[in-house]
Amino acid sequence: MIANKNKYRTSVKRLSFCLVHVLSFLALLPFILLLFSLIKNGKKHLSVDFFTSSTPSISEISIALTGPESIPGGILNGLSGGFFIIIIAVVIYVPIGMMAAVYFFNYRNTKPGLLLHYSVIILSGLPSIIIGICTYLWIVRPFYYCSAFAGGVALAIAILPGFILSVLHIFEQLPQELRVTGTSLGLSYTRIMLKLVIPYSKIGLISVVLSSLSKGIGKTTPLIFTTLWVFDINRDLFQTSTSLSLLVWRFFHEPYMTDFMWSAALLLLIIVLTLSLISERFYRNWIKEIKL
Amino acid sequence: MKDKIFQTASFISAAISLLLLVAIFFYLLSESLPAIKHFGLFDFISSTEWVEKEGEEHYGAGAFIIGTFLTATLALIISIPFSSSLTLLITEYWAETRAASFLNSLLLLCVNIPTIIWGIWGYFSLRPVFESLGIGSSGTGILTTSVALAIMITPTASLLSVSFASKIDRRLRETAYSLGATRFDIIRKISFPLARKSYLISYLFAFGKALGETLIVVMLIGNTNQIPQKITDTGSSLSSIILNQFESAGDLKFSSLVALGFILFISTALVNFTARYIRRVKV
Numbered sequence: 001m002i003a004n005k006n007k008y009r010t011s012v013k014r015l016s017f018c019l020v021h022v023l024s025f026l027a028l029l030p031f032i033l034l035l036f037s038l039i040k041n042g043k044k045h046l047s048v049d050f051f052t053s054s055t056p057s058i059s060e061i062s063i064a065l066t067g068p069e070s071i072p073g074g075i076l077n078g079l080s081g082g083f084f085i086i087i088i089a090v091v092i093y094v095p096i097g098m099m100a101a102v103y104f105f106n107y108r109n110t111k112p113g114l115l116l117h118y119s120v121i122i123l124s125g126l127p128s129i130i131i132g133i134c135t136y137l138w139i140v141r142p143f144y145y146c147s148a149f150a151g152g153v154a155l156a157i158a159i160l161p162g163f164i165l166s167v168l169h170i171f172e173q174l175p176q177e178l179r180v181t182g183t184s185l186g187l188s189y190t191r192i193m194l195k196l197v198i199p200y201s202k203i204g205l206i207s208v209v210l211s212s213l214s215k216g217i218g219k220t221t222p223l224i225f226t227t228l229w230v231f232d233i234n235r236d237l238f239q240t241s242t243s244l245s246l247l248v249w250r251f252f253h254e255p256y257m258t259d260f261m262w263s264a265a266l267l268l269l270i271i272v273l274t275l276s277l278i279s280e281r282f283y284r285n286w287i288k289e290i291k292l
Numbered sequence: 293m294k295d296k297i298f299q300t301a302s303f304i305s306a307a308i309s310l311l312l313l314v315a316i317f318f319y320l321l322s323e324s325l326p327a328i329k330h331f332g333l334f335d336f337i338s339s340t341e342w343v344e345k346e347g348e349e350h351y352g353a354g355a356f357i358i359g360t361f362l363t364a365t366l367a368l369i370i371s372i373p374f375s376s377s378l379t380l381l382i383t384e385y386w387a388e389t390r391a392a393s394f395l396n397s398l399l400l401l402c403v404n405i406p407t408i409i410w411g412i413w414g415y416f417s418l419r420p421v422f423e424s425l426g427i428g429s430s431g432t433g434i435l436t437t438s439v440a441l442a443i444m445i446t447p448t449a450s451l452l453s454v455s456f457a458s459k460i461d462r463r464l465r466e467t468a469y470s471l472g473a474t475r476f477d478i479i480r481k482i483s484f485p486l487a488r489k490s491y492l493i494s495y496l497f498a499f500g501k502a503l504g505e506t507l508i509v510v511m512l513i514g515n516t517n518q519i520p521q522k523i524t525d526t527g528s529s530l531s532s533i534i535l536n537q538f539e540s541a542g543d544l545k546f547s548s549l550v551a552l553g554f555i556l557f558i559s560t561a562l563v564n565f566t567a568r569y570i571r572r573v574k575v
Contacts, residue, residue, distance in 0.1 A: 013474040020385060023377035024395075027450075030443045031402050034413045041416075099305035106302075118568060119310040125497065125564030126316070126557065127504020129531045133538075133553050134316050137323060161309060190298040211404070218406025221506045224535065248408050249507070252415070265409050276404040280397055 035269075042266030045259045050074040055247065057231045061256055071256065075247055075264050077233045081148060082217065082243030085227065088152025089216055093160045094209060101167035102193050108168075124161035131158045132225035140226055148234070148241035151227035158222050163212045170204040171197060173290055203289070207282035214275035218268060220245040244268050316557065324551030327351065327544060336551060342517040342533075344545065351548035353555055355519045359527040360556070362520060363434055363509065364502040367441035368495060371449060374442070375498070376491065378450035383457045384479055396454065402447035411507040414440035419512060427524045432514035435523045440512055441502045449498035456490030457483065489570060496567035500560045506531040530556045 056073035064071045107113035135154035140146050174197060182192035229242040229250050245268055251261035328336055339352025386392040418440055423431030468478050514526025515536055530552045541549055
């Protein structure tokens with residue numbers, strides 16, 4: 001009887017062990033396949049030209065198609081436009097997000113704090129298409145055209161809630177004694193935050209900013225509604241612009257541009273993954289330092 | 293004085309999120325009122341027709357609501373075994389080894405992959421597989437979309453549940469081991485009951501993410517304005533129809549599209565609110 005039961009337990013244990021490993025491997029398989037197909041399809045177009053010239057216009061494409069040469073051009077307009085958009089977004093969300101996190105760090109358990117915290121959570125779960133529509137209603141429609149500025153605002157709104165929660169998480173990793181010490185020394189609230197909490201979490205904050213950047217660069221849906229797309233490099237922030245992710249979306253719809261799409265996507269993935277790797281590195285080092 | 297300014301500034305920054313939420317709510321509501329008035333709230337939600345012909349315009353959300361919830365639910369169902377295996381691997385089988393922390397970092401990378409990249413990968417690599425199996429119209433459809441969505445949400449769901457599950461006291465587990473429990477016994481009798489709520493929260497958040505996903509759905513669902521009869525049919529979701537028709541929209545159609553956005557807003561907000569609320573209540 002007991003031997004039987006033991007046998008049953010052992011086999012269940014073995015079965016669950018195998019099942020968990022196999023399923024986990026299957027779950028990671030798409031990631032590997034994705035990397036594989038992006039590198040395979042994207043690498044052939046990555047050249048110097050790809051980084052230094054703008055997207056070909058439709059006439060340029062049709063001329064190139066009649067000749068033996070491959071389609072000229074690159075994604076420089078996407079890189080420059082995307083750079084402006086992300087800078088605008090950073091200028092908006094980093095200060096607001098930091099200050100909001102400072103508030104939540106101190107007042108999260110009060111009634112208004114709780115209400116605001118709920119709204120951050122709900123905002124962080126909002127689909128980016130909603131943010132795209134709303135920014136369209138707020139900024140694009142009153143002025144009648146899409147712009148890098150509108151894109152930046154949309155991106156900032158999309159990143160802000162996640163950023164607040166991550167900064168708050170960083171603050172909460174700090175040892176409790178830090179704040180207690182500050183208070184017992186008679187330091188004011190402002191001084192505790194500015195001289196103790198923020199300096200101690202500097203590296204952690206850098207890692208959070210980097211990871212929010214890596215999330216923001218890949219966001220496409222809010223930009224589709226607010227930024228549109230151009231062939232050339234655009235320095236005017238209040239005119240239509242484009243970004244790397246928007247270019248991927250655009251190339252997806254255009255036949256003959258599939259090669260460009262893969263290369264742009266590969267580049268986008270490389271940027272995003274590099275940023276998140278660096279950010280994680282920072283975070284790990286910081287956590288080690290804090291826990292010592 | 294300086295204290296006061298700093299405090300006020302931080303309060304205002306925090307209040308911006310509530311302000312944004314309220315502004316989004318009212319703007320979406322006021323923009324969708326013309327459509328709701330024209331068709332009636334109940335008819336708009338339940339009607340499944342989407343006729344664009346001038347003079348006979350009729351817009352209803354039914355087909356898209358069904359499409360959205362069908363794809364998201366299927367995606368969740370598909371992803372649960374995979375994401376919970378990953379969670380178990382990190383928190384139980386490989387707990388506190390280098391491999392586990394490596395896997396954790398890998399999942400973090402997966403979470404950060406932009407959805408547009410999952411979308412094009414789904415379109416060019418996943419769809420042909422379904423096409424060769426004869427599923428959907430040339431590979432697109434509800435099932436393909438759900439599989440792609442499941443792939444996207446699996447890392448999110450497992451990472452969230454890992455972060456909750458790692459808070460369980462290790463001593464409980466060690467006690468159980470010393471009493472002769474196997475790993476499976478521990479998962480079934482200790483880890484799972486204790487982490488039940490955290491699994492639920494993670495899956496709810498993942499479900500919310502799947503509900504609102506746009507690009508993957510647009511690329512893979514087939515974009516037909518019909519109610520899917522079976523899971524291999526093509527269809528449309530709330531987000532995909534908005535993205536497809538936004539540029540060419542006249543007044544009434546624009547208002548209807550915003551109304552679709554409003555429905556999406558309410559449903560994702562409810563899902564996320566529930567998830568956050570459960571976290572507060574001790575189960």
